[in-house]
Amino acid sequence: MWKKTEKWKPGRLGTASAGYGVQDSETGAVGFAKKQLAHREKLASDLAALVGIAVPVVAVDHVEGIEGLHAISVAHGKESIDLSLMRDRLAGRFNSPEVTDALKRASGMLPFHAWVATQDLKDEHLVVAADEAHAYDIAAIDFAYSLDLSAPDGGPVLPPAGPPSLIVNVDKGIVAATLERIETVTDEQIRAVVQALPIELAGDDEKERLTAGLIGRRGKIREVMQKQGWMP
């Protein structure tokens, strides 16, 4: 059971990012719960897991005392910070070789964003987790503005316009490897992930649109990555 918690209570955000801190009474983990566009958060997280992209696990569940299902994005690491705050307030770390390496390792997010048509691409949506050994691990968050795929085949694939720190640190080998994983995801796998969305979050028509869109876009990413010069 997820409950609002006094142990992590950040202020509310605006628009589609609005939500609140919650805690799982069984595991103790905290997460950020959102009601708006919850199906997109869940679907993006599940698709990311399918192709090896770091996106925090999203649970779809109720929050005690609040009506309706929420997408609950579980915290990324014991300690984390978004890349924008790191750039502005911890510039020494941001410019370190360790963070640059972590950004390069995260290059697979670019073909993934192209696949799911993420529109809100900024450094604030890259979360850096750090451990005692100065190892950094970067995850993508906030997919509220994604997966708006037009029928019948998901529409044209456009190159991601960000996040800026990813684009200036592209590792072509990682882009290629991620693209290969996306291209080898089967229709059945895509259908299964989409169908797993609760009916309260996405009806049959929406699920069909999403499934057809993801299948259709899967084969259009390579050309875009090549044109961007992001492939070996």
Next chain:
Amino acid sequence: MNSQGRIMQAGVEFQPNLQNPRKPVRLGVLLLTSSGDGVLLGRQPMLERKPPEFADVGPMSLELAADWVDSMWKDILEANKEHVFLRLNERWRWNLYVRPLRVRTDSEQQDLLTLAKQVYQKFVGEPFHIPVRRRQSARRPRAHHAPRHRPAERIVVPASWLVSEIVKRSSMLGLAATA
């Protein structure tokens, strides 16, 4: 500085572990009036002698917490005409975050700094001691807006904490702390 109109209050907290959370560490308070005056009072862990609450906190979070007063104040200034708390909520939402407190409307003409000290004591659980003002040197005058960092009285504040205060006025900063 007497307060004018509504006063928005927020606490600043640090949760050391987002995967296995414990009681957050309370670091300070921020008060902004609807006319744009602002007071930020806080305590920061010292890097070399970190307090027990930060014992198992990694270097990245510790570095951020060790300078959060200045860092957050920069964000308040950069918010310009935006809603200041919305800006802070967007920026500070990780281990170190801004926690909204209630809006006050009963504090007209009360000194904002005095009020902030009361809120700090209630929120953090210990009194906030305004650093002793030293006579300014003729050769090195302190910048008008510079934050004051002075160890507070030894009896009250453990040596591992640095207490910091920033007080600003909207007429100089163009703050818009609208509700």
